Amino acid sequence: MRFVIVTGISGAGKITALKIFEDNGYYCVDNLPIALIENFVDLLFSQTSEKNKVAIGVDIRSGENLDSMNRVLENMKAKDQNYEILFLDCDNKTLIKRFKETRRSHPMGDSDSVENEVNEERQKLDFLRAQADYIIDTSKLLVRDLRSQLESIFINNQDYKNLFVTIVSFGFKYGVPTDCDLVFDVRFLPNPYYVPELKKKTGLEKEVQDFVMDSPVSEQFLKKLSDMISFLIPHYIEEGKNQLVIGIGCTGGHHRSVTVAGELYKVLNDESANYGIRIAHRDILR
Numbered sequence: 001m002r003f004v005i006v007t008g009i010s011g012a013g014k015i016t017a018l019k020i021f022e023d024n025g026y027y028c029v030d031n032l033p034i035a036l037i038e039n040f041v042d043l044l045f046s047q048t049s050e051k052n053k054v055a056i057g058v059d060i061r062s063g064e065n066l067d068s069m070n071r072v073l074e075n076m077k078a079k080d081q082n083y084e085i086l087f088l089d090c091d092n093k094t095l096i097k098r099f100k101e102t103r104r105s106h107p108m109g110d111s112d113s114v115e116n117e118v119n120e121e122r123q124k125l126d127f128l129r130a131q132a133d134y135i136i137d138t139s140k141l142l143v144r145d146l147r148s149q150l151e152s153i154f155i156n157n158q159d160y161k162n163l164f165v166t167i168v169s170f171g172f173k174y175g176v177p178t179d180c181d182l183v184f185d186v187r188f189l190p191n192p193y194y195v196p197e198l199k200k201k202t203g204l205e206k207e208v209q210d211f212v213m214d215s216p217v218s219e220q221f222l223k224k225l226s227d228m229i230s231f232l233i234p235h236y237i238e239e240g241k242n243q244l245v246i247g248i249g250c251t252g253g254h255h256r257s258v259t260v261a262g263e264l265y266k267v268l269n270d271e272s273a274n275y276g277i278r279i280a281h282r283d284i285l286r
Contacts, residue, residue, distance in 0.1 A: 001045060003081070004055040004154065007128050008088030009121060010107050011095045013138045013146055014057055017088060020147050021055040024155050030057035034065045038072050045081050058128070060121050061107050070127060086150075087125075087132035089242070091139045092118055137242035140166075140179050149276075163237045163275040165268065166245045169203070169261040171253025171283040180247035184225060184260075189218050192255040202284055203258025212259040222260065226267040233268075233275060244275075253283030 004026070006017050015030070022028045032040060037056065044054060058069060076083055090098075096114050099106060106117040129135065134153060138146060149164075170177055172187070192198035192211045201208050212218055229246065236244055248264070250256035258281050265279040 001082070002053045002154070003041070003044070003083045005058055005083055005085045005128075006055050006088070007058045007085065007125065007132075009090055009095065009118065009125065010060060011098045011118075012088040012090040013141075013143075014059060014088055016143060016146065017086065017150060018055060018057055020150050021053075021154065024151060026053045026055045026154075027051040028055045028057075031059070031061050032056055034058070034062050034068050034072060037069075038075060041072075041076060041081055041083075042079075045079070059107075060124060066124060073131070084134070085128060085132040086134045086136070087129045089129070089135060089137050089139075091137075094139045135240075135242060140243055140245065163233065163241060164243055165233070165275055165277045166243070166280060167248065167261045167265050167268075167277070168245060168280045168282055169248050169250075169253055169257035169284070171251060171257070171286065172249050173251055174253065174283050174286065176249065177245070177247050177282060180245045182229075182244075183247040183249060186221070186248060186250050186256045186260050189221070189250075189256045189260070190215050191251075193252070198255070202254050202281075203256065203260075203262060204281075204284070208255050209259045209262070212256050213263065218260075222263050222267075225260075226264060229264070229268065233273075237274065253281070253286065258284055 004021070006014055006021070008014055018028045018030055029040070037058075040056075044051065058066075060066065062069070073083070092115055095118055099114050106114050106121075136146070136149060141149075168177055168180070172185070176183055189212055192201070192208045195211065198208055198211060203209060203212065213222070233244070246264070248257045248261040261279055261281065265277065269277050
């Protein structure tokens, strides 16, 4: 039996997550009254059933009864009824934007602002977050990204990477990506744009990569950058950070930034690492 408790901040994607679980063969129940959860779990664990993968949604909608969830979890442990807690989180700015776009009110709905309601909700759910086996920050995730992470954990049984690192190349002429945590300017590196046969190529092609990296400055910069990021990542994980976005920028986002982003990705993309990683080239087609 695999029993998953899906919880988290309203607007962070719990309903979407439950749909993903259901698509993958889980029996899903949302907003089951907490007073009934223990009986429901006893029934599941006491009989041989085809329902051997179950996910239930528990959140602030339970109101004052939410406080009794701790007792339910303690009783489940005492009965050796194994469970996992998935907590979906999101930053306040993104949550407020989502509520405005959907024109839905916050479930608590008793404050003068959504932000105050979210902050109050965080306090009430803090005990579940502290016990969570998996915390996923959906602030910068598309639905397909969330699906990929959930399927890797709960379907493919891969090790969970609590920190997800995104390396994004971009062109300064189009602006710095707003979600970057760290930004590095590589406009001091050799520029293929001024080489006629390379001008229309990109940093995804070997000729451009060789041109950019065939310089002591480029090699030294990549080494120092890789060393610094490798040093920072364990500290970000220890601090509880879920998403790290590293921006690599050049003028147009076609050559130098793409090349350096690719080289950094190669260095950091270690299967044994305790973080996930991906790469994106924002302006390569502009």
